[in-house]
Amino acid sequence: MEDPMSLQEQSTLVVEFLDGLLDAFDLDADVYAERVDDETMEMRVENVQGVGLLIGPKGNTLRAVEDLSRMLVQRKSDGNCEGRIRVDIGGYRERRRAALEAFCEKIALEVRDNGAERPLEPMNAADRKVVHDVVAEIDGVSTVSEGQEPRRWVVIIPD
Known part of the structure; x- marks a missing residue:
């Protein structure tokens, strides 16, 4: 059995793919790999004009590029590969996460104050995890996931 493909080898492969994708769309951008932790490498596309084209509505195109x-x-x-590869374009993932965290905190405080549970819109697993993590830090509220993939959502409930 061969050794697994290293994160460095994977990142080189993905950076080449992203460079080719940008060329195909006639977009100029910087593409580089950044180690997030021991098991995760993130490919970042920065300084791209027409960034919306590569992100798409609600990040759908970005998720397709990552897939x-x-x-x-x-x-x-x-x-046979080690670790995880992620792709971010124009800092979209971090901005999305920050906005989602702020929104969830606001909704969680409303639920705690008025005592009425609040279902959120369906979202992907990564976004649901953000919601669960944010709400877990707030006393007096908790979360549950409901529904079936791909239309699964989080409900914020008072304790």
Whole structure:
């Protein structure tokens, strides 16, 4: 059995893919890899004009680009790779996370104060985790996930 493809090898592959994608869209940008932790590497696309084209509505195009990047790594490594690869374009993920955290905190405080549970819109697993993490830090409220993928949502409930 071969050694798993390292995060560095994966990141090189994905950076080349992203460079090619940008060329295909005739977009000029900086693409680089940044280690997030021992098991995660994030490919960042910065200084891109027309960033909205690559992010898409509610980040759907960005998620598709990330899925394609992961499929490329899986195919080139025969599924034998270590760690996780993420893709961010123009800082979208961090801005989305910060906005979601602020929104959830506001809603959680409202739920705590008025005692009425509040369902949120359906969201992906990563966004649901943000909601659960933010609300867990606030006394007097908690969360539950409901529904079936891909339309699963979080309900913020008073304790």
